Amino acid sequence: MRRKWGLSLVVAALFVVAGCSNGQGSADDAEDTTVQLGVIGADTDVWDDVQERLADEGIDLEYVEFTEYSQPNTALENGDIDLNSFQHQDFLDNYNEERGTDLVSIGNTVNAPLGIYSEKIEDLDELEDGAEIAIPDDVTNGGRALKLLQTANLIELNDDVQNPTISDVTGNPKDLNITELEASQTARAMEDVDVSVINSGMAVDAGLSPNDDAIYLEPVDETSRPYVNIIAARKEDEDNEVYQKVVDAYQSEQTAEVIEETSNGADIPAWEEFGRK
Structure with missing residues (x-):
């Protein structure tokens, strides 16, 4: 009886460890994690570079393309995507006020002059x-x-x-x-x-x-602050480790160089001017 009980404990312990080590469904585990990013239009050149570097960390950044500004925040609020990157802070603030939602910025991306x-x-x-x-x-x-x-x-x-x-x-x-x-x-x-x-x-x-x-x-001056483009998330995911790694990968010197190249100098790396978020 003693041996059977000991074997049962070993089996149970292995089951628990196996269950805890499976990161497929955990948003906080960077290993083999897919992050769905909502974007507007087909211009993902800057994100493509970020995507490649995130893959080296086990993060699969998957684009979900939208055609209208009214769509990505609704999809984010509903949990259909994990993050979005298409809007400036003023747009997000207005959306939250109108809809009673609590989406937040977790990182600045670019200042894109109108x-x-x-x-x-x-x-x-x-x-x-x-x-x-x-x-x-x-x-x-x-x-x-x-x-x-x-x-x-x-x-x-x-x-x-x-x-x-x-x-x-x-x-x-x-x-x-x-x-x-x-x-x-x-x-x-x-x-x-x-x-x-x-x-x-x-x-x-x-x-x-x-x-x-x-x-x-x-x-581009201090009055541009409300129009800095951002990466948005749900409030409960504000400190999510995987999503913060997405911000880190974006806010890099390499990304700044890609922004300069792809926008012909029109877009400005906002984190260098206005901070992380």
């Missing part, structure tokens, strides 16, 4: 009265676009509003017609409008170079 583009003029001084301008229609990017138009001395805004809308335009000396479009449509609308305000990622996807093709580019 640009004004045109197929019809080469300088904003050529913009005629009554010209048509397209801007993104979501609250934060639309407000950011309007602020850019104000910086370019095209309109005046109520400065007391964090995310202004068209109704907050207080001065419009050229009587510009501002049309709001889904962000992914602003590049496609260039042939139909005089100028279009386009997010950097959407511009690159459309074959545009922000530094070379924008006729006016958003200045």
Whole structure:
């Protein structure tokens, strides 16, 4: 009886150890772990480099592509993906406020200046009265676009509003017609409008170079802080060791070099300017 009991203990102990060492279902175990990352569009050049380095640590970074800004945060909140990387901090803050969610930033990625583009003029001084301008229609990017138009001395805004809308335009000396479009449509609308305000990622996807093709580019200074792009996670995963390794791999000197190369210097490694998160 003593031997049988001892054997049972050994078998039970082996079972427990085997169960504990199986990292397939654990988000906190970097070995053989898959991390699903939500992205917008097909421009993953920077992440491709990060992906290769994470593979050496046993982390399989898998992309889940979305086409509209309304999708990746919903997927993250629902647990359909683990992380997303497509938005700036102001966009996330607005999403949380509107939806009552608690998604958080776990790492800064890039500062991607907004640009004004045109197929019809080469300088904003050529913009005629009554010209048509397209801007993104979501609250934060639309407000950011309007602020850019104000910086370019095209309109005046109520400065007391964090995310202004068209109704907050207080001065419009050229009587510009501002049309709001889904962000992914602003590049496609260039042939139909005089100028279009386009997010950097959407511009690159459309074959545009922000530094070379924008006729006016958003200045980068301390006011850029709300528009720093981030990696987002659910609140309960904020300190997840695997996800922090994803941030570490991104925020590296090698990634900074890839950002410089792939964006032609248009995008700026945000962690170097504004810190880890």
